[in-house]
Amino acid sequence: METIRLEFQPNIKEKILELLSxxxxxxxxxxxxxxxxxxxxxxxxxxxxxxxxxxxxxxSFEELDEILEKTISEYES
Structure with a gap:
């Protein structure tokens, strides 16, 4: 199956649902x-x-690693 997303004005919702039904x-x-x-x-x-x-x-990966290590060490104490 495929999926699409529809945006419509509320006043036509019943017409759309009637067609889809x-x-x-x-x-x-x-x-x-x-x-x-x-x-x-x-x-x-x-x-x-x-x-x-x-x-x-x-x-960068290195910066992220440093941030994570610092955060982990703060909670280890």
Whole structure:
């Protein structure tokens, strides 16, 4: 199966659902997006924009390793 995402005005929702209900459950499954999906998508879009415009804070593997070691050592005490 393939998945597509539709955005539509609320006033046509019933028409769309009426059309889609003409298909069998083997042919079509309606999947509702939840608020979690929308929030995560918003965060990822913002992160991607920062990468594209050069304002994202990026770390090398070595820098990340140093940060993690420091954090772990703080909790080991």
């Amino acid at each position: 003409s298909f069998s459950s083997d042919e079509l499954k309606i999947v509702q997006e939840d608020e979690t999906f929308t929030e995560i998508k918003r965060e990822l879009d913002a992160s991607l924009e920062k990468i594209h415009n050069g304002t994202a804070k990026l770390y």
